[in-house]
Amino acid sequence: MAKIIVVTSGKGGVGKTTSAAAIATGLALRGNKTIVIDFDVGLRNLDLVMGCERRVVYDLVNVIQGEAGLNQAMIRDKRVDNLFILPASQTRDKDALTSEGIERVLEELNKDFDYILCDSPAGIEQGAQLAMYYADAAVVVTNPEVSSVRDSDRILGLLASKTRRAERGEDPVKEHLLITRYNPARVDDGDMLNLEDIREILAIDLIGLIPESEAVLRASNQGIPVAHDQGSDAGQAYVDTVSRLLGEDVPLRFHEYQKKGLLSRMFGGGRR
């Protein structure tokens, strides 16, 4: 039985795809057979972040409409053995996804996989609702910024009402907060919401905190998920996040501002 996790946020540009790619990579590196599905029909980008954009032949919409089999559309990651990507269509309109079609795909994957990650599109429209509908757990990606926090709260409302678990009256979708682009120096200055404030406002448990990091852009430039860059702060923070998803108790890192000493200021040490 696979666990279905939706990576969602409401607001765009907060790091959903980066996080979905990094978490999927981390889960696979820990020995879990994992597939990550791009639900952003029309604006696919997961393939780029995963570095497999030139290997896309068929996509999720082809599978749903019966034009290709799942095995033809799934792309095996070239770095991690038990990691697969199911890309979104770039050309079709977003109504091409149907609830029944998604259910069929997920049921088929359910037999073979340990984890199914659904990379949600931004917004609260049909695509986002389909990405979350069958989820067992949700990673709500949030930036320390008012519009992102507000949109995350809207998404929490949808998770509590517009999912299969909610409609069937089953155990609710497990909600996890993932704070990204966190800048401890600006928090220290009082110009950025701190993690306690965000957690208090949204009232869900924190699964991880990813610091704002040069490693993230570097990773997407190269098409190598940032979880592979284990020398970087963001890479380590995603690895910690994955451990917590697997039920381990890992202390939080990278949330405190380290004032730079004179030497590191002079020689630029401590940059990652």
Place this chain on the structure above:
Amino acid sequence: MKLLDFLKGERKKSASVAKERLQIIVAHQRSQRDQPDYMPMLERELLEVIRRYVQVDQDAININLDRDEDCSVLELNVTLPRT
């Protein structure tokens, strides 16, 4: 630091302003979360009807739906202006 803040003319940190604003808007969003979809429309139309007779403010009307086991109660509070 305190002295410096004082000299700069004390200014509330922007993060705490953000937190206060978010607490208010999120509480509002959550109060509407479990409502049926027709509630905002109902509220608007009720306000229109009342305004045909009494001039009340936009926020003078407060509508609330409480659901119990076997019945729901629609509660409507209207603050009328002093005459």
